[in-house]
Amino acid sequence: MQVLFKVIRQEQNSSPVVQTYTLDVDPGNTILDCLNLIKWEQDGSLAFRKNCRNTICGSCGMRINGRSALACKENIGSEVQRLQQIAASATPSDAFQRPLDAIPEITIAPMGNMPVIKDLVVDMRSFWDHLEVVEPYVSTDASRVPEREFLQTPEERDRLNQTGNCILCGACYSECNAREVNSDFVGPHALAKAYRMVADSRDDEIESRLENYNEGTKGVWGCTRCFMCNTVCPMDVAPMDQIGKIKQQILDRKDDQASRSIRHRKVLIDLVKEGGWIDERRFGLQVVGNSFRDIKGMISLGPLGLRMLVRGKFPLGFEPSAGAEVVRSLIESVQSLES
Ligand code: SF4
Ligand code: SF4
Ligand code: FES
Known part of the structure; x- marks a missing residue:
């Protein structure tokens, strides 16, 4: 089968460009097999990492059709199937809609959150x-x-x-x-x-x-x-x-005095247990203001409270959820399982 590879290529400190390569491949070929074919037969300048070819070394991470994966683990057949599923769920105006007889396109890009050294090789x-x-x-x-x-x-x-x-x-x-x-x-x-x-x-x-x-x-x-x-x-x-x-x-x-993060988790559970959902008025005061112990935290809440008040979003009252009893017993069941 024919497949069009769109590879996002980039030199360090320059803008990325899309380069396309058409290949004749089997559905069982891995993405790494295909990149090797491109490198050996079409364009020796394409840079990517590889080593074991067997999902062991972790070298061949890259973005394949938008999500990070191992090039030696994913194959053409499963990628094409995945693209077809996405296209089937797309609306007629979506970018995923392509003519039925168009050859499948596979987009390869470098991993995210790390700067590119060259093409698919990141630092x-x-x-x-x-x-x-x-x-x-x-x-x-x-x-x-x-x-x-x-x-x-x-x-x-x-x-x-x-x-x-x-x-x-x-x-x-x-x-x-x-x-x-x-x-x-x-x-x-x-x-x-x-x-x-x-x-x-x-x-x-x-x-x-x-x-x-x-x-x-x-x-x-x-x-x-x-x-x-x-x-x-x-x-x-x-x-x-x-x-x-x-x-x-x-x-x-740790108890809820140890840090704001811990208080956030504990107060959230206590409030949901009490009312079935969060009482927003008490949440901020208890977490950020540490129940009036943290004056600086209390003051920091002021501007947000005022903005909410002006926009009519400040919750003046609180109605417990009709399902509060059920929510409480669910939380208690989970807590007893954990303990
Ligand atoms: S995705 Fe993350 S956790 Fe999973 S194998 Fe790779 S580095 Fe390890
Ligand atoms: S934010 Fe948390 S859950 Fe999301 S990817 Fe990072 S570590 Fe994983
Ligand atoms: S080449 Fe080793 S994990 Fe892919």
């Missing part, structure tokens, strides 16, 4: 630096060093399986919305690795790790729970779920 320095911030090494400094090795039970080892699958490909980091707006946020790959350390029975730095991951918005509280990392991860590491597990460990240890 991953910030990715590695952010990984380093979570100290991704098991620390046994304070442990008595055993004669031969640190033994783990099968159950203890099983806890590391999912996060241990990470091949550091960068797909999650590339799509992370929090990372896009907050350059301090360490990213989903780093926090998935952070959970791997927290869950490791041999590590003896759990308390200081949790302090570190709890800090400001560089750690777990910077995540906006957009789910993109879970969606794109080729190894099912589910970074957002791992971030949730770290948050839970922090919440189990």
Whole structure:
């Protein structure tokens, strides 16, 4: 079958350009096979990373038809099928609508959140630096060093399986919305690795790790729970779920005076339990104003409150939800399961 490849090419510090290549391929060919064909037979100047060709090394991360993925994992057949599904759900005026006999187009672009060095090769320095911030090494400094090795039970080892699958490909980091707006946020790959350390029975730095991951918005509280990392991860590491597990460990240890982020989570749950939904008037006062303890926080709420008042959006009263009882029992069921 014929496929048109549209490759977003770019030299460092210059604007991207789209270059097209037509190939005769099999549906079973991977995207990496196709890029190799382009490089070997049509254009030797095209730059991209690759190594194992087998979803092991994590080198070939790139954006394939708009989402970050491994070029050696995705193939032509599944990409074309995906495009057809998108086109089938598009309205007649949508850009996805193309003539039925048009040859399939596959768009390849460099990963996001990292500057381009050349074509599909990005500079991953910030990715590695952010990984380093979570100290991704098991620390046994304070442990008595055993004669031969640190033994783990099968159950203890099983806890590391999912996060241990990470091949550091960068797909999650590339799509992370929090990372896009907050350059301090360490990213989903780093926090998935952070959970791997927290869950490791041999590590003896759990308390200081949790302090570190709890800090400001560089750690777990910077995540906006957009789910993109879970969606794109080729190894099912589910970074957002791992971030949730770290948050839970922090919440189990700290009270609502520890930080605004912790207060935000606890107040939200308390208010929803009480009224079935959030009483916005109390939410701001309790979280930002720390129930009148934080005068600076209270003052910072003033301009927003005034603007809301002027636009008639300030909630003067509060009606509990008719389903408050059901909501409360649902939350309590989940909490009892967790405990
Ligand atoms: S968590 Fe998944 S997407 Fe992120 S770097 Fe690891 S393997 Fe890649
Ligand atoms: S869920 Fe959180 S960590 Fe994952 S991509 Fe979204 S903001 Fe980033
Ligand atoms: S080339 Fe190694 S993961 Fe794709």
